Each structure stands twice: as structure tokens, then as C-alpha cells.
Amino acid sequence: MTQSIDVAAQEPGNVLTTLDELLRRPDAGFARARAGVPIGAWTLRVVVGALGCCALYGAGGGFFAGGAQIGIAAVKAPLIVAASALLCLPSLYVFGLLAGAPLTRARFVVTLAGFIGMLALVLVGLLPIEWLFSVSTQSLAFVVWLHLALWGIAILFGARFLRAALPEVPSSALLLWLAVFCVVCFQVTTVMRPTLWREPHAPVIAHGKLFFLDHFGRALR
Amino acid sequence: MTAMLSRLLHRRDELLSHILGPRPLGRTLFELTLLMAISAAGYGAVLGMWHGTRLAAYDAIKLPVVLIATSSFTVLFSWVAALALSVPLRFAQVAVLTFLALATASVVLVSLAPIAWFFTVCAPEPSTATRTTHNALYLMHTGFVAACGLAGTRALWHGMNRLGQPRSVVRRVYLLWVLGYAIVGGEVAWALRPFVGSVSPQFPVVFLREDALKGNVYEFIGRDIVPYLWSRQTP
Numbered sequence: 001m002t003q004s005i006d007v008a009a010q011e012p013g014n015v016l017t018t019l020d021e022l023l024r025r026p027d028a029g030f031a032r033a034r035a036g037v038p039i040g041a042w043t044l045r046v047v048v049g050a051l052g053c054c055a056l057y058g059a060g061g062g063f064f065a066g067g068a069q070i071g072i073a074a075v076k077a078p079l080i081v082a083a084s085a086l087l088c089l090p091s092l093y094v095f096g097l098l099a100g101a102p103l104t105r106a107r108f109v110v111t112l113a114g115f116i117g118m119l120a121l122v123l124v125g126l127l128p129i130e131w132l133f134s135v136s137t138q139s140l141a142f143v144v145w146l147h148l149a150l151w152g153i154a155i156l157f158g159a160r161f162l163r164a165a166l167p168e169v170p171s172s173a174l175l176l177w178l179a180v181f182c183v184v185c186f187q188v189t190t191v192m193r194p195t196l197w198r199e200p201h202a203p204v205i206a207h208g209k210l211f212f213l214d215h216f217g218r219a220l221r
Numbered sequence: 222m223t224a225m226l227s228r229l230l231h232r233r234d235e236l237l238s239h240i241l242g243p244r245p246l247g248r249t250l251f252e253l254t255l256l257m258a259i260s261a262a263g264y265g266a267v268l269g270m271w272h273g274t275r276l277a278a279y280d281a282i283k284l285p286v287v288l289i290a291t292s293s294f295t296v297l298f299s300w301v302a303a304l305a306l307s308v309p310l311r312f313a314q315v316a317v318l319t320f321l322a323l324a325t326a327s328v329v330l331v332s333l334a335p336i337a338w339f340f341t342v343c344a345p346e347p348s349t350a351t352r353t354t355h356n357a358l359y360l361m362h363t364g365f366v367a368a369c370g371l372a373g374t375r376a377l378w379h380g381m382n383r384l385g386q387p388r389s390v391v392r393r394v395y396l397l398w399v400l401g402y403a404i405v406g407g408e409v410a411w412a413l414r415p416f417v418g419s420v421s422p423q424f425p426v427v428f429l430r431e432d433a434l435k436g437n438v439y440e441f442i443g444r445d446i447v448p449y450l451w452s453r454q455t456p
Contacts, residue, residue, distance in 0.1 A: 086335075087335045087336050087339050088335075088336065090331075090332040090333075090334075090335060091329070091332040091333050091335075091336065093332065094230070094328060094329050094332035095329070095332075095372075097230040097231065098230065098233075098325060098328075098329065098372060098375075098376070102231075176368060180333075180336060184336055184339065187339065187340060187343055188339075190343065191343055208345075209342075209343055209344055209345045209346075210343070210345070211343070211344060211345075211353070211354055211357055213357070214353075
């Protein structure tokens with residue numbers, strides 16, 4: 001990540017321009033953090049934008065069932081990503097520090113917000129494809145596979161961002177953390193079930209505890 | 222303790238220089254032990270909570286005990302092995318390096334505790350019908366502990382590489398230390414079981430099983446696990 005004082009000076013003013021900047025110059029947030037520019041407002045805009053993108057992606061997924069499920073999935077998707085990030089936040093911090101990355105609070109916040117932002121941007125970029133397949137199939141197993149594939153693509157871009165953000169951390173440690181993050185996302189999705197398909201009059205959040213492998217296994221059957 | 226946590230995470234080079242220097246290490250050893258015990262207790266509480274607060278409390282005590290006991294049993298061998306292989310370390314330095322690795326592993330473990338906690342609260346209650354859940358939780362905890370152990374030994378490796386000895390010698394000492402620790406740690410953990418707790422009513426929640434010191438983990442592997450795996454392979 002190259003340092004640039006210009007980037008620090010020209011801070012985008014709204015959510016859309018901030019997300020645009022994250023896509024075009026992913027190092028801009030780091031340059032600001034290094035230059036000592038406060039990153040609170042930037043982080044807030046990235047997080048709000050990311051949650052908005054996740055909501056759009058969730059709504060796209062909700063088109064599989066249609067009706068109220070579009071709104072329900074739009075609420076659940078950002079909750080899934082936010083809860084997973086919160087649960088995995090301490091481990092990323094400790095992994096990063098122990099791997100030798102001189103993580104300041106600002107750099108860590110930019111890293112995490114940028115990772116979530118990149119993930120969400122790729123997801124929203126895949127939204128038209130997701131919508132097309134969601135409205136054109138009646139197979140739950142197919143859409144589950146579709147979402148796993150799309151999630152995998154988004155994670156690849158998120159991993160690329162993390163790799164650039166934390167060059168000191170060995171790839172194996174980052175891969176391990178990403179694997180844990182994915183598994184946590186799957187379990188949070190299971191807790192929030194049903195997201196894609198809900199039986200008529202079924203509760204918005206199902207009762208009972210379930211392991212994600214069982215949940216995904218049932219959905220894929 | 223927070224000062225030691227900060228040194229461990231942010232100023233590890235300075236900490237290693239202090240450990241490998243000529244100064245007394247009593248306070249450093251105490252602070253590392255305290256950090257390790259509190260972090261391990263935090264993860265231990267999560268480790269046992271699937272079976273309720275009693276096993277959680279037991280594990281919060283037992284996990285630090287496993288680490289401290291294992292270090293106590295191996296530190297003498299580690300020191301002798303280092304000297305025998307021409308690595309001139311003081312006994313206190315060996316002890317502090319061991320606890321540095323353990324404290325590192327424990328801090329990584331406690332950073333994973335929110336994830337382990339989440340999976341545990343999402344798991345169905347323990348019963349004979351939830352054997353798969355038990356196995357999945359067991360696998361998760363084993364994976365976390367193994368990964369954190371590797372992180373701890375990595376810290377040890379970094380420390381040992383600053384000794385100024387040939388890399389091949391350092392590698393031999395490092396492997397001996399890790400091997401000794403793994404062999405003894407496996408047995409200590411086995412003796413202090415249960416940690417996750419069993420789904421079988423035959424094994425209720427206890428602090429220590431009655432047969433804790435009757436047989437060891439390697440006898441168990443040789444007597445039960447290997448013949449079982451062997452019988453599955455033979456048509």
C-alpha cells in the first residue's frame with residue numbers, strides 16, 4: 001500500500017464516493033490513517049455503504065421466494081455479515097499483531113472496514129446475476145449452491161484486499177482466518193434461518209438450535 | 222497483566238531482548254504466567270460451557286492447569302536438552318521462553334473464544350442424540366487449540382532464532398522442546414479430562430474422572446484406537 005498525501009487530502013464526501021474510492025484506490029484509507037487524518041467518518045461511510053450493499057444482495061436473494069421474503073432477506077444479509085465480522089474481529093487483530101504487522105487502531109479499523117466493504121461491493125456487483133438465477137429457478141438446492149459460489153467469489157476479492165492490507169501476515173494465517181470467517185458466516189446464516197425460503201406462516205427466525213452442516217445439508221437435499 | 226499483553230502483541234522484539242539478556246526474569250515469568258492463566262481460563266470457560274456452568278468453571282481451572290503442569294514437567298528436560306546441544310540458556314530463560322509460547326497460544330485462543338462461544342450456544346443441548354454435534358465441537362476445539370499451539374511455537378522459534386546459534390542447532394533444540402511438550406501435554410490433558418464433556422450418561426460431568434491416572438493416552442491409542450482403525454481396514 002503506497003502512501004499518498006493527496007489521497008489523505010481529498011476525502012470523499014458521501015457513501016457512494018467512498019465506496020467508489022475503495023474500489024479504485026483501496027489503499028486510500030491506509031494513506032489517511034498513516035497521515036494521521038481521522039478515519040472515523042470514512043469508516044462509518046464504508047460500513048454504512050457495505051451494509052447497504054449487503055441489504056441489496058439479500059433482497060436479490062429474497063426474490064427466490066418473493067413477497068415479504070425480499071424484505072426479510074434484505075434485513076438478514078447485512079446482519080449476517082456484521083455479526084460474523086464482530087465475532088471474528090478479535091482473532092484478526094491478534095493474528096495480525098502476532099504475525100508481525102504493526103497494527104495501530106486506525107490501521108486495523110481501516111483493514112476491517114475495507115475488507116467488509118470490498119466483500120459487499122463484489123456482492124452487489126453480482127446482484128444482477130443473483131437476481132436472474134433467483135427468479136428463474138424453483139430449486140432451493142440450486143440457489144444455495146449459487147449463493148455459496150457467489151460468496152466464494154466475494155471472499156476471493158476480500159482475501160485480495162486483506163493480502164494487500166496486511167502484507168506482513170503469512171498467507172497461511174490469512175487463509176486460516178478467512179476459513180474461520182466463512183464458517184462463522186455459515187453458522188450465523190443458520191441462526192438467522194430461513195433466509196432464502198420460508199414456509200407460509202413460518203416464523204421469520206426459526207426456533208431451535210442447528211449446526212450449519214445440518215442446515216446446509218437439509219437445504220441441499 | 223495488560224502491560225505484558227501489550228508487550229507480547231506490540232513490542233515482542235523488546236520482550237525477547239529482555240528475556241535473552243542478563244537481567245533477572247522472575248517478574249516477567251510471573252506476568253507471562255498470569256496472562257497465560259487468565260487467557261486460558263477464558264477459553265476454558267467456553268470449552269466447557271456446552272455442558273453447563275459447572276463444566277465451564279471446571280475447564281476455566283483445568284485448561285491453565287494443563288499448560289502450567291505440562292511446562293513444569295518439561296522445563297527441566299528442555300533446559301538439559303538446550304545445554305547438551307550447546308545452546309547456553311539459563312534455566313530461567315528456558316522457563317520464560319516456554320511460558321512466552323504458552324502465553325502467545327493462550328492469547329490467540331482467547332481471541333477465538335467469541336467464535337467458539339457462538340458455535341457452542343448454537344449447538345443443540347447435549348444428549349445421546351447429539352453425538353455429531355459433540356464430535357463437531359470437539360473437532361473445532363481441537364483445531365483451535367492445535368492452531369494456537371502452532372502460533373505459540375512460532376513465537377518460540379522467533380525467540381530461539383535470536384540466540385545467535387547455527388540454525389540447524391536451534392532447529393534441533395526447538396523440535397525437541399515441541400516434541401516433549403506435545404507428548405507430555407497430550408497425557409496431562411488426557412488425565413484431566415473431560416473438557417468438552419461426553420454425551421453418554423455413563424460419563425457425567427466431573428472435575429476429574431476416577432480413572433484419570435489409570436492408563437495413559439498412548440496406551441489408550443495403542444489398545445483401543447489403532448486396533449479399531451486396523452479392524453476397519455481389514456476386509
